[in-house]
Amino acid sequence: AKYTLRFIMAEEIFSLESILEKNLKGRELDEVKRILYGPGFSALDLPPPACQEASDLDFELKGYKISAETEETRLPRVVRIGLVQNKIQLPTTASIVDQKEALHQRITQITKVAADCGVNIICYQEAWNMPFAFCTREKHPWCQFAESAEDGPASKLCCQLAERYNMVILSPILERDSLHGDTIFNTTVVISNHGKVIGKTRKNHIPRVGAFNESTYYMEGNTGHRVFETDFGKYRGKYQDYLYKIINLVNDIGKIAINICYGRHHPLNWLMYGVNGAEIVFNPSATVGNLSEPLWSIEARNAAIANTYFAAGINRVGTGLSRVNEGLMVVELDLNLIRQVRDKWGFQMTARLDMYAKEMTNAVSSDFNPAIIKG
DSSP: OOOOOOOOOOOTTOHHHHHHHHHHHOHHHHHHHHHHOOOOEEEEOOOHHHHHHHHHTTOOOEEEEEOOOOOOOOOEEEEEEEEEEEESOOTTTSSSHHHHHHHHHHHHHHHHHHTTTTSSSSEEETTSSSOOOOOOOTTTTTGGOOOOTTTTTHHHHHHHHHHHHTEEEEEEEEEEEGGGTTTTEEEEEEOTSSSSSEEEESSSSOEEEEEEEEGTTTTSSSSSSSEEEEEOOOOOOOOOOOHHHHOOOOOOOEEEEEOOOGGGGGGHHHHHHHHHTTTTTEEEOOHHHHHHHHHHHHHHHHHHHHTTOOOOOOOSSSSSOOSSOOEEEEEETTHHHHHHHHHHHHHTTTTHHHHHHHHHHHHTTOOOOOOOOOO
């Protein structure tokens, strides 16, 4: 049977935050949020016209801010990121061309609002331009949604949007690699704020859990743990006068990576993006709440703590945006916080990668013997 996809969570719970705010007030609520999310974040004021447009277009818009201490020797390294969750716009029985076009129109609307909010980097959810069909085991018609990462319809659209809004765009798609036997990969395309494809990264870990046997469609990626050096750029948009009153954006080079969906369950996957210098690791996904929802926020936050970078998860996570609605989350980050936290905790200084590299090399050898001391 064909499934109608883009899973919707149980509608009786709008979001974790809504429950907390309904039942806790004042200092109690602040303390619970501090324990759940850590200190140093606050609500971010967004331009009223953008808020009105989001309301008119019927998607949720929220803003948060994570600050760093002021330094004498470095300017703030402020960047705004946008995280998008969207539904399919037409029934899966509609033509593929119509389904794609409807999703293109929707993502264009959301991206415009993101630009009006001063977003420098936006990341869409996993396989945003199609129904998430990878639980059905059916090849037809879903494989027809696969397209070129370099010059497919989704990448062409995103290149236009990136140049128009001076915005880096991370576009997760189902990729068709025509140079290598028309094979399919789960891929995120990275598009510069100048409107050019600068590279792609493929999903490293493929689930074989319950209905999620995605190896029916594609296997593990072969791009490793790429980190992309991007020019976050300065905002140039309709509401720039308003924005410059509340934010001092700087031209800066920032390093980003994408850990696609199921890769979040693998700590070494997160680790290698950090080893390669990532400052923000995005985790676009599309999954169901009753399978792994309790893991999502824990895994992302643990990755951010252990590797001392920002981790940005997408998939109706129940904190920030709701579990049931389309939405855009805008987060303003000061990247200076990364070095400040590293100086405080010293996780990188005490990491002992040399020791683990030696032991992992032994662990994957055919004659491996676990280091067990028997009494």
